[in-house]
Amino acid sequence: MISLVERAACIRELVSQLGESKVRTTPEDLAAYETSVRHGSGLAAFAVLPGSTDEVSATLRCCLRHGITVIAQGANTGLVGAASPDSIGTHAILSLEKMSTLIEIDRINRSVLTSAGVRLSALNAKLAEHELVFPIDLGADPSIGGMIATNTGGARFIRYGDVRRSVLGLEVVLADEKGTVLNMTGGLRKNNAGVDLKQLFIGTGGAFGVITRAEIEVQTLARHVATALVVPNSEDVVTELLVGAERVFGETLTSFEGMSRNAMECVFRHMPRARNPFLPDPVPAYALLIETTSTGESEDGGAELQQRLNAFLERSLKSGTITNAVFDHADQLWTIRHSISEALQQEGRVIGLDIGLRRGDVSKFHTDARALVEKHFPWLKIFDFGHCGDGGDHFNLVWPKDGAPDFDNARASEAREALYSLVVEKYRGSFSAEHGIGPLNQIYYKKFTADSNKAFAGRIAQMFNPNDLLGRFSLN
């Protein structure tokens, strides 16, 4: 709830405390904060652009006094609506965009201290000067704070894990009366001297506090890379190939990504930047993007890495588990993978799913899910792709523009819910693997989370965010 009088008073105070340049109020100025880069839009009551932790604290205190809900926003590239205001203008946007310059590299500790608004691309450009990298690979260019609030996974999870794994420290501002700054930093890898409170701010979509700074463990930049797009003889052999690849490549395996024919064809149809490497053959039913990298020095310039990949593929070809493999320019193969989400938008209304499963359950789930769609929603087209290496599965559906009933939001939600039920109830999987929590999956949280777990989450929310001032996701 927000009244025009409170809104005006809050803006006045913020202008006097932070200066006019850090408070945005006109529709033109607000537009940039209202529409997500990738999903959803709304109307903002106003936007604040604090330039320091103290200013974040002052902003939260001011909004609390006036009872105005605050949505923290980084690069606004999320997929669950967590950084978007609602459609009626009751939310203030707290953008971290002015807190985007601190990048303090500790070469010996192999870690970096950044402000929350720093973009992944900016961080990696700076790290590259020291042959270092924050190796979370995804299609977007999020802010570090947003990545932490989402606990982003991505396409190199099998080697580098999620964002949580790399977070050494956090500074967070709470939306309590004092605008408390919780300092959970120190840059330590080993620290078990109490409760590791920072874990609670990772993956909780900004519901507990506003992340202002982060300390992150970074990795040595890959020196050699070997990549192939591999055609398994059927989806049934994918896990066998995965287990085999882990044996053969060991610690050098960085990606094991799956793409269905529909997903690949859609990319070739709509994205001129992507090249079909299978031509003149038809696009296969399924393909695996396998990447191995080594970060160490090797005298052979990485030849051994490539040879090992080739030998694995030749053996698999001989045994019949794969029927082909292409070694085009690796960047072109990755372009296919990273273009799928955007390409799907051209096909119709996308019902995107971000599912987490045990690795062995993915193909079983696909069989069940295809049957479910075929039976109840036969007009929906399936464009699945996913991270076979970690069980993350984007079983995406498209409601086509042509040859289908008119789009019906309720029916689309039914399809989504039926698939989530299958995931959670039959496979004990997750309805949000790496996109985190936000208003777009709020109802599934309520439906699929065990009561006891929900009750504890609610009490923790009450503890850190006692006035329910932050974000659009209710943990109760």
Add this chain to the structure above:
Amino acid sequence: MISLVERAACIRELVSQLGESKVRTTPEDLAAYETSVRHGSGLAAFAVLPGSTDEVSATLRCCLRHGITVIAQGANTGLVGAASPDSIGTHAILSLEKMSTLIEIDRINRSVLTSAGVRLSALNAKLAEHELVFPIDLGADPSIGGMIATNTGGARFIRYGDVRRSVLGLEVVLADEKGTVLNMTGGLRKNNAGVDLKQLFIGTGGAFGVITRAEIEVQTLARHVATALVVPNSEDVVTELLVGAERVFGETLTSFEGMSRNAMECVFRHMPRARNPFLPDPVPAYALLIETTSTGESEDGGAELQQRLNAFLERSLKSGTITNAVFDHADQLWTIRHSISEALQQEGRVIGLDIGLRRGDVSKFHTDARALVEKHFPWLKIFDFGHCGDGGDHFNLVWPKDGAPDFDNARASEAREALYSLVVEKYRGSFSAEHGIGPLNQIYYKKFTADSNKAFAGRIAQMFNPNDLLGRFSLN
């Protein structure tokens, strides 16, 4: 507090619910649960050995009704007293020893479901049949539940991280009226569909609940290993060598451990199983145990791994950063490293420190710490060793049997506290890096934890353990 009447009533009820064989009450039967394998001892009111999650829940409910504090105990190998009863017999021990058979390996998911009482050695024996391993390396043989409650680190942290990194799921029993079983399992690598509650039970010493089951990501067993014990020209070049080693060995670097001359000499003096590999030369001032491993197949049988290590060492010798290196049998080199703690006990009273620092701060801290000891506690002997690769530092002191004032507990505590103050206040380090929290470091928690962080930890404790029934560490 405990009365004999309540104690007797509680025992009667437990016997009737769990059977006589699962409740121990005589001094002879209790002895095994009263003395820690590595540190401390006490007196138990009684011991309960539940055989299932339901029996753990029944035990907690029964103890709650009678107001008897419960200490969960795995293999009892901890170093901070978290699994030991107090000295006056007010605590009941809940041993997980009967819950030690479930080891369900999911080969495709590369994960395992275990009961909390399973020993690391038993788990790894079973995993080895599938060429898998839970690669946490330490001197003791703890239970899986204890490792999670401690968030154990160890000597291969640089590659495999702490226990937290590998925990995919937990089942925990709370000490509330219902003995609530919190199910946080599913075996998923990617799951961000709410608050990741299981993080709160990792590293909190059993203060929030009793861990009964765990799902753990496991790794492919190392196929090739190259090891050397390296002599740096001084401690000052250690971090330079570390950064260089990470560049050269990349993802194959698994250990980078440091040992001081005192620590090594102490081992050679007291541990007949350890062989001095430097003979006939004197033991150097400092040595680094460097290990690289590869888990993948390589056609050369691991020769490249060894060659790369040799080349690195030859270059370092030529540039003068190292003065020698020995390649004895790797297991003999590791024996030196893993024998230090035990050997120190022979020298006198050990003041063990488990410190976490940024990697670049370790040698600066050593300089300061040596000056401090020299100035205020000149009779104490320093036997430092540590995990240079992750900043974990065991700056251990010994109060010698001879040539020193008589042992004085208060003075020993002063030395400990002075060093912790240096660690925390000057270096923002941790007074408990990988040994976790327990009664032995309770006072340092109170002294060195920020008030706001302590307040939140206390409220979380109040939430999960509302009757203050669990453990000996107060988070308030």
